Amino acid sequence: MRELRGALIGCGFFARNQMHAWAGIPGVSIVALCDRDAARLDDMGESFAVAARFTDAAAMLREVRPDFVDIATTAPSHRALVELAASLAIPAICQKPFAPTMDDARAMVEACERAGVPLMVHENFRWQSPIRAVRRCLASGEIGAPFFGRVSFRSAYDVYAGQPYLAEGERFIVEDLGIHALDIARFLFGDVTRITARTRRVNPRIRGEDVATMLLDHEAGFASVVDCSYATRLETERFPQTLIEIDGSEGTIRLDEGYRLTVTGPDGTRHEDVSPPLLPWASRPWHNIQESVALIQAHWAQALRAGTEPDTSGRDNLKTLALVEAAYLSAAAGSSLDPREV
Ligand code: NAD
Ligand code: 89V
Numbered sequence: 001m002r003e004l005r006g007a008l009i010g011c012g013f014f015a016r017n018q019m020h021a022w023a024g025i026p027g028v029s030i031v032a033l034c035d036r037d038a039a040r041l042d043d044m045g046e047s048f049a050v051a052a053r054f055t056d057a058a059a060m061l062r063e064v065r066p067d068f069v070d071i072a073t074t075a076p077s078h079r080a081l082v083e084l085a086a087s088l089a090i091p092a093i094c095q096k097p098f099a100p101t102m103d104d105a106r107a108m109v110e111a112c113e114r115a116g117v118p119l120m121v122h123e124n125f126r127w128q129s130p131i132r133a134v135r136r137c138l139a140s141g142e143i144g145a146p147f148f149g150r151v152s153f154r155s156a157y158d159v160y161a162g163q164p165y166l167a168e169g170e171r172f173i174v175e176d177l178g179i180h181a182l183d184i185a186r187f188l189f190g191d192v193t194r195i196t197a198r199t200r201r202v203n204p205r206i207r208g209e210d211v212a213t214m215l216l217d218h219e220a221g222f223a224s225v226v227d228c229s230y231a232t233r234l235e236t237e238r239f240p241q242t243l244i245e246i247d248g249s250e251g252t253i254r255l256d257e258g259y260r261l262t263v264t265g266p267d268g269t270r271h272e273d274v275s276p277p278l279l280p281w282a283s284r285p286w287h288n289i290q291e292s293v294a295l296i297q298a299h300w301a302q303a304l305r306a307g308t309e310p311d312t313s314g315r316d317n318l319k320t321l322a323l324v325e326a327a328y329l330s331a332a333a334g335s336s337l338d339p340r341e342v
Contacts (some may be wrong), residue, residue, distance in 0.1 A: 002305050004028045007066040009057050010073035010079055011035040011044035013162050014095070018072055018122075020050050020281040021294040032064040037274045039100060054219030057081055061088050070297075072093060072122075079104040082119065082314075086111040091118040095298055097175050097324065098317050102342060103323050110315040119314035120300050125180035125242065126187040126312070127292040127299070130259045133274040135147060137186055137253050142265045144250030149189050149224035150243075154232040157239035157285075160206065173228055174199065174327045181226045182323040183312070184242060185216055190223050191319060192216045196336035197327035202231035207273050214327055215336075239285055259288075287324050 006022060008015060008030050022030050032052035036040040045053045054060035061069060061084065068091040071081045075097045085092040087172040092112065098121045112119035125131065138146065160167040166176055174197070176203070186192065194217040199209035214226040236257065244255040251265035259275040282290040296312070304312040326339040 001027045004067045004301055004304065005031045005064075006070055007032040007034065007060055007064050008044075008070045008072060008093075009034045009069065010077075011037070011040045012015070012072065012074075015044065015072035016069055017290050017293045018297065019044065020279075020290075021297045022070075023048065024111055024279070024281075024294060025298050025301055029296075030070070031066060032060050032169050033048070034060045040332050058084055061085065061090055066090060068093065068118075068300070070122075075100050075292070079108055081238050082108040083111045086115040086117055086119075089115050089117055091304060093120045093121045093122055093297075095313070096317075097179055098314070098321050102322060102325055104320070105314070105318055109318060112314060118304060118310065120296075120303070120310040121312045121314060121317035122293075122296060123180070123183050123312040123317055123320060124289065124292040124296045126184055127295040128242070128288055129276045129295070130245070130255055130261070130274040130288070131184055131187070131242065131292060133212075133261055133272070134164075134253055134255050137247060137261070137263055138188060138248075141252055142251060143248030144264060146189065146220075146246050146248045147222045148245070148247040149185065149222070150157070150245040151185045151188070151224065151226045152243045152245075153177060153181050153228040153241070154234070155237060155239040156233040157230065157237060158299045159230060159239075167206040169208050171328065172206060174212045174214075174324055174331075175208075175232060177230070178212050178214070178226065178228050178327065179324050181328070182214070182216075182321040183241060183317075184244075185224050186320060188244070188246070189216075189218045189222070190220045191218065191230050191325060192339055193219055194336050195323055195330055195339055197330040198339060199327075199331040200280075202229075209331075212327065212331070216323075237285075240289055288300065 034054040142188045196215040199212045210230045246253040254262040261272040276291040322339040326337045
């Protein structure tokens with residue numbers, strides 16, 4: 001097995017999960033770190049015993065020449081960093097949201113394709129093991145042909161405490177969280193021909209929208225609903241669970257609160273606990289997301305070694321990002337749109 005030497009840019013809130021996950025993947029080591037903020041850089045370097053530390057990404061990539069770079073910064077920096085990696089022929093992983101605009105995202109995909117380097121977007125929610133259990137069940141044909149789907153994420157969890165920038169942007173829930181739910185809808189039900197979205201802000205202390213309700217028409221000929229909210233106070237807080245409903249010609253699939261999978265088919269109903277494992281470094285309630293980080297990064301290592309395109313490649317993610325952009329346009333105009341025209 002080829003050893004892979006990685007470098008990480010961005011030592012903030014979420015990158016700690018990425019560092020833990022890399023440490024658990026055989027044959028991969030993070031050999032250098034970069035952050036503009038020297039205190040954050042040193043904190044991460046000490047936690048994970050990485051001595052090579054840089055405050056400048058170009059200096060790090062030129063000196064270290066890693067086998068790949070893991071970009072864990074927020075969206076405004078993504079294009080410059082991905083183009084930097086491409087210019088040095090270094091394969092790159094880029095956190096979601098891939099880019100602030102479709103133009104940036106397309107330019108990043110083109111830069112990597114021109115340079116012949118792999119590019120994966122860290123779109124990890126489709127790697128959550130409960131979501132994969134739903135997909136396996138759907139693919140088995142047990143419930144027949146789907147004619148309705150729902151991907152739902154409703155919570156009142158204080159995400160702003162760990163990620164203060166989420167309260168500050170003009171855009172919030174569709175770009176940050178809806179993006180994951182829209183990607184899950186694509187993963188389960190296929191690509192989308194039309195989207196209708198309505199958004200609103202309930203929490204007066206944030207700038208962007210914290211509620212979104214979206215209707216998707218799929219190429220497969222049926223519709224799904226994707227709804228998300230950070231203004232929903234429930235008896236039991238569900239963060240960060242995505243709930244799924246699928247109705248098919250022969251039965252139904254439900255992924256309910258508490259990671260309970262219920263499948264009703266021609267032979268009756270069965271229940272399964274599809275709770276994600278609590279990895280040694282993980283903590284509740286984030287363990288579901290944390291496990292998906294480990295799984296998507298293991299997938300990247302495998303794809304990089306095999307020379308195959310990762311599932312959530314930059315090119316694939318253009319379709320998810322187009323849904324985000326189209327959702328905002330639809331909500332602003334009160335209309336519906338073909339995301340392929342965005
Ligand atoms: P953060 O602000 O805590 O950390 C980002 C770090 O990047 C900061 O320390 C900043 O100094 C550094 N940085 C920014 N530009 C840089 C540059 N050009 N060179 C070097 N360092 C630079 O942000 P975060 O909460 O960790 O989020 C990072 C990204 O991860 C965001 O895009 C966010 O949406 C995403 N995220 C993904 C998930 C997921 O499940 N996939 C979960 C949370 C956050
Ligand atoms: O997964 C994410 O992108 C996070 C959160 C779950 C808090 O929305 O930002």
